[in-house]
Amino acid sequence: MSEPTVFLTNEQVEFYHREGYLVIDNVAPLQEIARMREIYDDLFANRVGRQEGNQFDLAGTDDDDEEASLPQILGPSRYAPELKQAQCVTNALAIAKQLLGAEAASTGDHAILKPPFHGASTPWHQDEAYWSPDWDYNSFSLWLPLQDATVENGCLQFVPRSHKLDVLPHHSINNDPRIHGLEVDDADLTTVVACPIRAGSCTVHHNRTLHYAGPNNSPTPRRAYIMGFSCPGVRRTIPRTFPWNEAKQTPRQERAARAVASVESLP
Numbered sequence: 001m002s003e004p005t006v007f008l009t010n011e012q013v014e015f016y017h018r019e020g021y022l023v024i025d026n027v028a029p030l031q032e033i034a035r036m037r038e039i040y041d042d043l044f045a046n047r048v049g050r051q052e053g054n055q056f057d058l059a060g061t062d063d064d065d066e067e068a069s070l071p072q073i074l075g076p077s078r079y080a081p082e083l084k085q086a087q088c089v090t091n092a093l094a095i096a097k098q099l100l101g102a103e104a105a106s107t108g109d110h111a112i113l114k115p116p117f118h119g120a121s122t123p124w125h126q127d128e129a130y131w132s133p134d135w136d137y138n139s140f141s142l143w144l145p146l147q148d149a150t151v152e153n154g155c156l157q158f159v160p161r162s163h164k165l166d167v168l169p170h171h172s173i174n175n176d177p178r179i180h181g182l183e184v185d186d187a188d189l190t191t192v193v194a195c196p197i198r199a200g201s202c203t204v205h206h207n208r209t210l211h212y213a214g215p216n217n218s219p220t221p222r223r224a225y226i227m228g229f230s231c232p233g234v235r236r237t238i239p240r241t242f243p244w245n246e247a248k249q250t251p252r253q254e255r256a257a258r259a260v261a262s263v264e265s266l267p
């Protein structure tokens with residue numbers, strides 16, 4: 001593994017803990033971004049992971065004969081292991097150890113593609129709303145665009161300090177439990193900060209930070225590669241429920257269940 005080339009200043013670490021997000025420059029060399037873009041486009045073009053439920057439509061009903069409105073791949077590095085060798089992966093882990101502590105480790109990667117002139121936004125949400133309610137988390141997502149990210153093409157936007165909130169009530173997009181994506185029911189958006197960044201830079205956000213990405217109104221795809229990092233979770237003593245997840249019934253889950261069943265039926 002290569003040596004990290006990024007070291008956060010105390011001001012950056014303090015900013016993350018105070019505001020719940022951070023912009024970090026120069027985490028990936030531009031040559032590497034260009035190479036990752038090629039890999040990324042191949043993974044989507046070949047619909048890798050579709051049968052196992054690892055490629056799906058985040059914002060639509062994800063029917064087989066429909067073009068995805070907001071295609072997502074879970075664990076793209078499973079299908080393109082060369083992604084694990086990238087300098088930005090080394091840098092991301094170093095950033096995680098600075099922000100979360102020495103125990104921080106990768107929790108995996110995903111990819112979210114916004115096609116050109118794609119009208120759907122990624123609604124306001126907290127990432128923790130997707131997860132098990134049984135644990136407390138200390139984690140963040142590192143969001144690396146594979147081209148410049150602008151307000152026009154759907155850069156991330158944050159509500160500063162919202163990571164201090166509890167997990168707010170969420171619902172499935174369009175209140176349709178067949179759709180994977182979640183949206184917060186209600187949130188105070190008066191202090192929103194948009195974070196346009198250049199290719200090679202990234203944003204990070206805490207698992208409770210409210211965030212959003214607008215539609216892609218540009219003529220080129222908006223590609224985001226996302227890496228998760230976490231300290232070991234702590235089992236909650238005070239129970240809570242996330243009813244929006246209990247109601248889910250997505251085609252992605254059905255494909256994943258079928259793929260597991262077909263593996264188990266092998267001789």
Ligand code: NI
Nearest residue numbers: 125126127211
């Ligand atoms: Ni998110």
